Amino acid sequence: MTDTAHTLGTSRTLWELVERRAALTPDRPVLLQEDRVLTFGELRERAERCAAGLYGRGVRPGTVVAWQLPTRIETAVLSFALARIGAVQSPVIPFYRDREVGFALRESKAEFFAVPGVWRGFDHTEMARRLGARGVFEAYGSLPDGDPAVLPPPPADGTGVRWIYWTSGTTSDPKGVLHTDRSLIAGGSCLAHALHLTADDVGSMAFPYSHIAGPDYTVMLLLYGFPAVMFEQFALPGALAEYRRHGVTVAGGSTAFYSMFLAEQRKQPGRKLIPSLRLLAGGGAPKPPEIYHAVVREMGCQLTHGYGMTEVPMITMGSPDDTVENLATTEGRPPAGMEIRIADGGEVRLRGEAVCQGYLDPAQSAAAFDEDGFLITGDVGHVTASGHLVLTGRIKDIIIRKGENISAKEIEDLLHLHPDVGDAAVVGLPDPERGERVCAVVEQPPGAGPLTLAGITAFLRGQGLSVHKLPEQLEVVEALPRNDALRKVLKYKLRERYGPAGAATPS
Structure with a gap:
């Protein structure tokens, strides 16, 4: 900074x-x-x-x-x-x-x-x-x-x-x-410090300004004195003209945004989608390592990903000078003043100036912090020797099959390596024999071939996934359900659709 x-x-x-x-x-x-x-x-x-x-x-x-x-x-x-x-x-x-x-x-x-x-x-x-x-x-x-x-x-x-x-x-x-x-200034300062931006950069806001990312990003503009292009309605390829017109150097939003940019880039491989772009940055949802490698390889720019939530607008952020391994597999490092505690079971807890003051409901506030004042996030992960945070999922996304804990994110990251998978979400569904069964729900890119459960499990075994983690149900959908802010996948809707009430037949 x-x-x-x-x-x-x-x-x-x-x-x-x-x-x-x-x-x-x-x-x-x-x-x-x-x-x-x-x-x-x-x-x-x-x-x-x-x-x-x-x-x-x-x-x-x-x-x-x-x-x-x-x-x-x-x-x-x-x-x-x-x-x-x-x-x-x-x-x-x-x-x-x-x-x-x-x-x-x-x-x-x-x-x-x-x-x-x-x-x-x-x-x-x-x-x-x-x-x-x-x-x-x-x-x-x-x-x-x-x-x-x-x-x-x-x-x-x-x-x-x-x-x-x-x-x-x-x-x-x-x-x-x-x-x-x-707390908002502290969150924006974390983002600004990690990205190494300058007064010559041009940013972009393709997300709702009313999201917690709004002040996060605006604080960064005020700290460094550079502008951002605002998109009232964001859709590709329509928005590309404004990115090019204003010479945007920094774009992003979340993993879904990276995938949208990649899809457009693949329509004209070899020709840079946004000539001025040097960095994609964002957070709000898990980032499979393959997405990082694809952006760098195909779009010719760097990708840095971070970790934040409404309660803490910026917790960690990748930095352009991090190693390839850290950029691909971690959520970056926290800034000075952000304490990360890994509790029993790997749960991530947080304390620092960027952490919220609690909730409107006093009962919710009382349940949200531990005895030392750390916010209980519900996320699971670990901190590496270099101080980078690795998230392995949400506590509620841990699938317990026959007493064994299975990380949904591990399976999702491997599914992203499959050429006929555009995006994937893995959930646990109630099962009378196993406790929970593993269900993979996938979205396919244009022109992809048909997928079968046998084909997917064979691919995952080829990637080294343990047999007890293999999906027992495959659902192919036209589009995964997402929220309207950062396009995060809504897994609860998948559980509702394919759980006991939905009772879809395994593919």
């Missing part, structure tokens, strides 16, 4: 970070979207005017403001306007509907709710009214505006809870995760 970035990283609040960056490089761009350019100086000025407009509507320090907005320049401006006031923000993924949105509004007790109006054919304003939301206002093409002279001084303390993020709620109601300005 440069001296300037290190100094900026000591900012107490996000607004202080904005002001310090704007004073250093006011005319440099920070956000690019189609033909629009927002500079660091303009971000400060527009956010402060928006803050004044919000203040005029009754938003005060500590007021809870929920917002469900797409990845747009206006969304970032609104978010920093709320940070200027010292309001409590509750970002909601724009693809969520009545159940999740209603839950977030009720649990957070939001006094205001910013929506995009009709977006992608869905009327968010009508949904907000249907849910009885308070203080509904649209913030898409225009934002509240006012004279900054009416504003009180900006918040001076960055350790109070000012953010409520929501977990995906894949198996139950979402959890409201409590963050501070300092």
